[in-house]
Amino acid sequence: MDLETRPYRSVLYIPASKERALEKARGLTIDAIIFDLEDAVAPEEKVAARTTLAEALKRSYGQRARIVRINALESEWGVEDAKAVSEMDCDAILLPKVDSPAHLDALAEITDKPLWAMMETPMGMLNAKEIAAHPRLEGMVMGTNDLAKELNARFRADRLPMMTGLGLCVLAAKAFGKVIVDGVYNAFKDDDGLQTECSQGRDMGMDGKTLIHPAQVEITNAAFAPDETEINLARRQIEAFEEAKAAGQGVAVVDGKIVENLHVDTARKTLARAEAIAALAS
Ligand SMILES: CC(C)(COP(=O)(O)OP(=O)(O)OC[C@H]1O[C@@H](n2cnc3c(N)ncnc32)[C@H](O)[C@@H]1OP(=O)(O)O)[C@@H](O)C(=O)NCCC(=O)NCCSC(=O)C[C@H](O)C(=O)O
Ligand SMILES: [Mg+2]
Numbered sequence: 001m002d003l004e005t006r007p008y009r010s011v012l013y014i015p016a017s018k019e020r021a022l023e024k025a026r027g028l029t030i031d032a033i034i035f036d037l038e039d040a041v042a043p044e045e046k047v048a049a050r051t052t053l054a055e056a057l058k059r060s061y062g063q064r065a066r067i068v069r070i071n072a073l074e075s076e077w078g079v080e081d082a083k084a085v086s087e088m089d090c091d092a093i094l095l096p097k098v099d100s101p102a103h104l105d106a107l108a109e110i111t112d113k114p115l116w117a118m119m120e121t122p123m124g125m126l127n128a129k130e131i132a133a134h135p136r137l138e139g140m141v142m143g144t145n146d147l148a149k150e151l152n153a154r155f156r157a158d159r160l161p162m163m164t165g166l167g168l169c170v171l172a173a174k175a176f177g178k179v180i181v182d183g184v185y186n187a188f189k190d191d192d193g194l195q196t197e198c199s200q201g202r203d204m205g206m207d208g209k210t211l212i213h214p215a216q217v218e219i220t221n222a223a224f225a226p227d228e229t230e231i232n233l234a235r236r237q238i239e240a241f242e243e244a245k246a247a248g249q250g251v252a253v254v255d256g257k258i259v260e261n262l263h264v265d266t267a268r269k270t271l272a273r274a275e276a277i278a279a280l281a282s
Helices: 019-027 043-056 078-086 101-110 122-126 128-132 144-151 160-175 191-204 214-223 228-246 261-281
Strands: 010-015 032-036 065-069 092-095 115-119 137-142 179-182 208-211 252-254 257-259
Touching: 010 019, 010 065, 010 214, 019 043, 043 078, 078 092, 078 101, 092 101, 092 137, 101 115, 101 128, 115 122, 115 128, 122 128, 122 144, 122 160, 128 137, 128 160, 137 160, 144 160, 160 179, 160 191, 179 191, 191 208, 191 214, 208 214, 228 252, 228 257, 228 261, 257 261
Parallel strands: 010 032, 010 208, 032 065, 065 092, 092 115, 115 137, 137 179, 179 208
Antiparallel strands: 252 257
């Protein structure tokens, strides 16, 4: 599966030190996993967590993308994390608190793995374009907890204080064809709040959302997948446009709205996305 078609609806963080959670993930309907060596692991457990993770990755996680978040390279663990993860059976390395492409350059010197960037600092927001343009970068992950901390912003249901940063990162990721997944929703027992935040992220163009608990998976998978109404509309748009084209016209009308070439492109992507999700499930 290539980057363009691989679904990243649900991306679950798992503390690399927690064997039970590492095992549990093998049975969850998640598109990707972030195995965390950074914030979810206490300092005294960091070195042992590398070994625990290396062992866990020797067994299959099926089709789920396996991304490992290391500690910052400036920290006492970062460089050793990067070297150790380079030898592990995983799909990418995620670097926290990326401020500029220079941070990615430093990691690229240590590893050949594809790179992902945590977007969670004010400087990272300002440099989102240059970070997204990095040739080794595959994806961006919003770190909305760190961003709120750095901004001294308040958490609000509408995420207004985050919007500039979220918008800059979505623009940057889309401009350079990179994956972008939204930040976590901390209140993991609040389904309504999660649903609202998923809908907002999807409306903005996020490819999916990062999660902290298995209870968040179902809502997120549904929110970032095309639903029956969207699939049905996409099919009708393509059909109507093909008919219009055959009749020598460049525009069709479906449900009272015009359908042009560009809408057909979106419709085809919607169907391709639905097919990719169905293929993952089979
Ligand atoms: C939040 C938690 C500490 C809650 O854990 P727990 O009390 O164990 O929850 P439950 O008893 O409800 O768990 C039920 C079962 O589910 C498993 N479980 C729980 N969480 C996970 C998980 N993340 N992945 C896989 N499996 C999980 C439990 O083991 C139970 O299994 P079983 O006993 O077999 O039934 C906990 O959920 C947790 O630690 N979550 C992850 C926290 C984390 O990773 N934080 C760091 C990432 S967030 C971040 O840093 C974002 C960014 O950088 C930013 O700045 O915003
Ligand atoms: Mg963070």
